Amino acid sequence: MKLLLLPLLLVVQILLLLLVQPNPSCVGATPTDPFLSSISAPLSSPISPIASSMATFTPEGSEGHQMGSHKKMLIPLIITCTALGVVFLSLLCLWIYHKKFQHKSHKKSGQSSSDAEKGLALGPFAGKFNSIRMVSKKGSVPVIEYKVLETGTNNFLDSNIIGEGGxxxxxKGRLDDSLLVAVKKLDCANQDAEREFENEVELLHKIQHPNIITLLGCSINGDSRFIVYELMHSGSLETQLHGPSHGSALTWPIRMKIALDAARGLEYLHEYCSPPVIHRDLKTSNILLDANFNAKLSDFGLAVADGAKNSKNIKLSGTLGYVAPEYLLDGKLTDKSDVYAFGVVLLELLLGRRPVEKLSPTQCQSIVTWALPQLTDRSKLPNIVDPVIKDSMDLKHLYQVAAVAVLCVQPEPSYRPLITDVLHSLVPLVPVDLGGTLRVTQPGPPESTPVSPGH
Incomplete structure (x- = not known):
């Protein structure tokens, strides 16, 4: 912009100097105004040779003719300067318009290409939800048309319900006749639900990890909000452990694999996200399993980024039985709060019991309170293991897992290990084909008994 104005300013300045410069051919014509003299003095040297040559070829007594010709020269000069000014102003306007148009078209093309890659029907968020359209450097969150979700879930038929939340x-739904998805429907008539919706969409759009659920898109219809995920065909760990099958499909190696997968997901949140993310609601119902029992963490509505620094401003939330004591009593939230919840999940995998069991209408018992005295007693530990997996594991491995669980559920947060340490403890206990480093030796064929010649 400045470069375009410089030539125009230079022409205007020369015009002004010509207008105020005295006629050099007139004898005795000197500037009487000191201010005018000060302006014309610095430029007298470059102009004086031209002026003197004009005086040489001017006949004596032709001052009036000379003034008239000077005026005639100024008229084309003024017209030229005006034309130049119009040209420069036109160029300036075109340049500004081009810049704005180029920025908008680039932005639109970037968004459309990103949305096209998702293969979903996109649309803008309305009103106050514009704030979550953005979410990361990879582009806007894909917004799926409500009618598509309505059709894909058969108008949200009750028989398609695969889980329930607060x-x-x-x-369960189907998009484009091929893509099976899970659609979470939230009633956002209150601010808490609305906040969880925005929080989950924002966090999950930034996170990509094999052990964290994949966000496919979201939608808005009235007071209802919808979050669309990949479908996990084996449901939640809670359903597998405490549902009709009572964990019959979960062998000891599979349970250790699930624990390892969950630990890897937590490690990514704690160690590799910037700022670190605290899940804050880790439990078996939020650990989802695919057809091969690969585990992924889900439900990030309560998750917080940099929770250790912002714990004073965070409302106390969580699920009874999984909430760490320091968070429940003092509101102190750290990554060790997730470690405590992971320890409770590990106990569920070991013992096949729920985190809180009702003993009577007025009395409940925590799995931590019940199990801790027996977990450290090697003679009692094999007797409290889930009957489905009893006697199916190496006792050394059982003792190791129990020791990890005991450390994770320590009342004092500083005594609990980091999730990275937990991960390193579990890797050697999981077979190689399930993601660990344990090499399982297959039993060889029974040796044949030699037969003596006399028989």
């Missing part, structure tokens, strides 16, 4: 249900 603010709504999760439905």
């Amino acid at each position: 603010f709504g249900c999760v439905y």
Whole structure:
């Protein structure tokens, strides 16, 4: 912009100097105004040779003719300067318009290409939800048309419900006649549900990890909010452990694999996200399993980024039985709060019991309180293991897992290990084909008994 104005300013300055410069051919014509003299003095040297040559070829007594010709020269000069000014102003306007148009078209093309890659129907968020359209450097969150979700879930039929949460249900759906998805429907009539919706969409759009659920898109319809995920065909760990099958499909190696997968997901949140993310609601219902029992963490509505620094401003939330004592009593939230919850999940995998069991209408018992005295007693430990997996594991491995669980559920947070340490303890206990480093030796064929010649 400045470069375009410089030539125009230079022409205007020369015009002004010509207008105020005295006629050099007139004898005795000197500037009487000191201010005018000060302006014309610095430029007298470059102009004087031209002026003197003009005086040489001017006949004596032709001052009036000379003034008239000077005026005639100024008229084309003024017209030229005006034309130049119009040209430069036109160029300036075109340049500004081009810059704005180029920025908008680039932005639109970037968004459309990103949305096209998702293969989903996109649309803008309305009103106050514009803040979550953005979410990361990779582009806007894919927004799926509500009618597509309505059709894909058969108008949110009850028989398609595959899970239930505090603010709504999760439905099984099908998009484009091929893509199976899970659709979480949230009733956002209150601010808490609305905040969880925005929080989960924002966090999951930034996170990509094999052990964390994949966000496919979201949608808005009235007071309802929808989050669309990849479908995990084996449901939640809670359903597998405490549902009709009572864990019959979960062998000891599979349980250790699930624990390892969950630890890897937590390690990514704690160690590799910037700022670190605390899940804050880790439990078996939020650990989802695919057809091969690969585990992924889900439900990030309560998750917080940099929670250790912002714990004073965070409302106390969580699920009874999984909430760490320091967070429950003092509101102190750290990554060790997730470690405690992971320890409770590990106990569920070991013992096949729920985190809190009702002993009577007025009395409940925590799995931590019940199990801790027996977990450290090697003579009692094999007797409290889930009957489905009893006697199916190496006792050394059982003792190791129990020791890890005991450390994770310590009342004092500083006594609990980091999730990275937990991960390193579990890797050697999981077979290689399931993601660990344990090499399982297959039993060889029984040796044949030699037969003596006399028989």
